[in-house]
Amino acid sequence: MNHNHPVFTDNDPQSELVTLNLGPTHPATHGVFQNVLQLDGERIVSGVSTIGYIHRAFEKIAEHRPFYQITPLTDRLNYCSSPINNMGWHMTVEKLLNIKLPKRVDYLRVIVMELSRIADHIICNTIIGQDTGATTTFLYLFQFREHIYEIFEEVCGARLTTNIGRIGGFERDFNDVAFAKINKFLKEFPKALKEFEALLNRNRIFIDRTAGVAEVTKEKALEYSWTGPLLRATGVDYDVRVSDPYSSYQDFDFEVPVGTSGDIYDRYLVRNEEMWQSLRIIEQAMEKLKTEEKGIFHADVPEFYLPPKQEVYNNMEALIYHFKIVMGEIDAPKAEVYHAVEGGNGELGFYLINDGGRTPYRLHFRRPSFINYQMFAPMSEGMLLSDAIINMSSMNIIAGELDA
């Protein structure tokens, strides 16, 4: 097959193969993905992925915006867990500026990030259920994603594209309603997750559809630079939270679940276990918050932290700092920095080069979906079409992160 042309040129009338255009808008792909497949009956002979349908040139736009205006761009990468992207970006800038955050802010961030990890994994795992024919699981667990979004709404006012936090901390402290909602979630979610697992874990149909399908070895996963739950399902215990702890993750006691065969069932189990571990982390963070001094929600760095609006109108220093930050006039070292966080899909990296200008000289996102997805077409060869569909669901490819 000629890879230079995404559409097959095999017009041999004797050919038994069927060319199928799966996507770019296909209900089974949950996003804008095009794969041109060549089928022998129901079996895929070869495939070519075409991506870039929602490319929005974020890296170029980022070169024209001051740091704080880049946060909304990161929202739109993996929009299923925007807070992780936001925090990752804030932490990159904080690393550049050598800002050290108070522990309480770190713990608040950990709560928000772990909640979004749960939201991300809920989407992926329920959709595997949906695609294997179990609509119940999807409808049942998906309401808890709604509850997580309600918590985000309480913290920052937005639900999906959150733009949560600021460089240096949060825009405001968590209010009592937010804490009450987190506590309610911690109480109710384990019950639902248990029921969700009871519906699928030992479900004969589910196991038949997923176990042994799309197996990937450790070596192959590392060769293709896989990260996140996909890599861990193959048995490699790489988690950025553990290998390069950020935001005080070293203070928490949690486990990194790994699978053995890297098949769809293992990926599902790894994600489920990660949700349990996230719950553990949130519980520990809530416990730790009790011993921290109340009311601290940002680092004391007025030259980098966007001041509250009331102060801007009533206080000269705040007005000056506000102006400087908004116009990108802050004193940032001329340096380059790479910072990675463990996103919902794997290592989300920010490579930032600052040349002392008002905007980054260059900002590159290492997007896990983009790098994970390149194995999809090669690994689909020889697979049944219906297996390829759930393989894609289990890779949790988010179009926004894929195309940036």
Place this chain on the structure above:
Amino acid sequence: MEEATLNNEILNKLTEKFGEKVTGVSEPYGLLTFVTTKDVIVNVLSYLKDDLKFNFLTDITAVHYPEKEDGIAIVYHLNNMVERVRIRIKVFISEQNPTIPTATTVWKGANWMERETYDFFGVKFEGHPDLRRILNMDDLGVHPMLKQYPLEDPNRVDKKDEFFGR
């Protein structure tokens, strides 16, 4: 401190093996960074992968410096998962003839990263199995991340640096 000694160790091994080809060493925020040349880049990457256990290719990207003689920097980020060390390698290549040997021979995962770099910077990776645009449309005609292509209307004056004392 432990990180610094590890970095020194890696650097010593690299200079022992590649001598003058390892230049521009720095350690911004603890991340060992060095510059090498395109004739040895594949050897450097395979040496790092096979002998120094940098088993994981984190990322490949590029940066454009129009004022420099060799104006395009290809940046590789590698990760040694066992010892938890990261390393950054840069290769500067000329803008007129932006070619560099492909890293797909070392890691298969370099494929799309290089395609992305080609798409946005026009860097031709020699020996790449499938070098074509990936995110932009095929007939775009330019490589949009190069600095000569402005994002916004160039006649806009409210964002010009000279009005801000720069």
